[in-house]
Amino acid sequence: MDSIRKKIFPHPSYSDEERDTAYRAFVLLGSTLSQKSIAVLLDAVGHKRIWRDMARQECPKFVEVYVRCPIEICIRRETERTESGEGIRQNLYQDALLRLKTGKKIEGLGKVPGVDEPFEESPHPEVILDSANEKAETLIEEAIKALSKFDPPLFYIGK
Secondary structure (H helix, E strand, O other), X not given: OHHHHHHHOOOOOOOXXXXXXXXXXXXXXXXHHHHOOOOOOOOOOOOOHHHHHHHHHXXXXXXXXXEEOOXXXXXXXXXXXXXOOOOOOOOHHHHHHHHHHHOOOOOOOOOOEOOOEOOOOXXXXXEEEEOOOOOHHHHHHHHHHHHHOOOOOOOOOOO
């Protein structure tokens, strides 16, 4: 989301209003692409139900894949990460936790889901994966298997 946000807002403020606008744009972009039969993965609409509900309403073949992971594990994994992709902030959780503990203003750090805002669970995601107890490769296999069971299948392998 950070790399897309910087294309929508060249100088992001990370305000609540900006975040809502960015998520709305992200969902609408995904909807437009999916209506053209392009497969879309929206990974940044996860922490608030309003955006997942909007995506469910706007995208013709929406499937919610909930990757469950306790915040403590997210923090540990993010802290252990040695490389960051373009636009990915290093030490996101550490900075958010420091700000929460001390009140220190940290430039360019908006609200961090799981620290500053709760994750709003959906009542009935179509697919649930447990990231706390499975390796990434296993989760990928589970997601492909789950998506291939839809009629018509939402995920194809091969030609």
